[in-house]
Amino acid sequence: xxxxxxxxxxxxxxxxxVAASMSRQYTEDSRVFLLSLADLLESALPGEARIRRSGLxxxxxxxxxxxxxxxxxxxxxxxxxxRGPLVATRTQVVRDVALKTEAIPVNEWIQAVSAAxxxxxxxxxxTRDSLRQLL
Numbered sequence: 001x002x003x004x005x006x007x008x009x010x011x012x013x014x015x016x017x018v019a020a021s022m023s024r025q026y027t028e029d030s031r032v033f034l035l036s037l038a039d040l041l042e043s044a045l046p047g048e049a050r051i052r053r054s055g056l057x058x059x060x061x062x063x064x065x066x067x068x069x070x071x072x073x074x075x076x077x078x079x080x081x082x083r084g085p086l087v088a089t090r091t092q093v094v095r096d097v098a099l100k101t102e103a104i105p106v107n108e109w110i111q112a113v114s115a116a117x118x119x120x121x122x123x124x125x126x127t128r129d130s131l132r133q134l135l
Contacts, residue, residue: 030086030106034064034078041069044117044130071116076109 041049049069053062068077075091075098088109091101104112121128 031063031080034067034080034086037078038064038067041067044127045069045120069113071113071120073112073116076113076116078106078109 038049038051042051049067051064052066052068054065055062064080066077066079068075070076070093073090075093077089077091079087079089081087086106088104088106089101090104090109090112092099117127
């Protein structure tokens with residue numbers, strides 16, 4: 001194995017755009033970021049993200065409590081504990097069995113999820129078109 005095999009490929013423009021947009025929104029207001037992220041995932045990857053909202057009644061305007069999505073790199077979750085900063089986790093999943101869950105910094109979570117979304121966009125014109133409209 002050469003050193004070139006260990007170096008990840010450089011991020012593409014779409015991945016960088018998604019990551020920059022997500023990071024900017026998170027920095028401005030983490031709770032608004034969760035709403036925006038839920039909209040992005042529901043539009044770009046319909047049916048793939050599991051979004052839990054607070055409260056019993058209402059529509060999509062209710063505050064987000066947790067977003068969870070599975071990618072080949074694992075299961076990624078972002079949770080609003082109600083007070084304090086958001087909590088980001090990555091879970092290693094093998095054959096639908098969760099093996100290890102670790103807390104990671106939100107910015108690392110954003111980078112990993114942005115890369116996974118960009119990879120999906122490479123495979124799907126609908127995903128790519130949705131991302132371009134949202135960005």
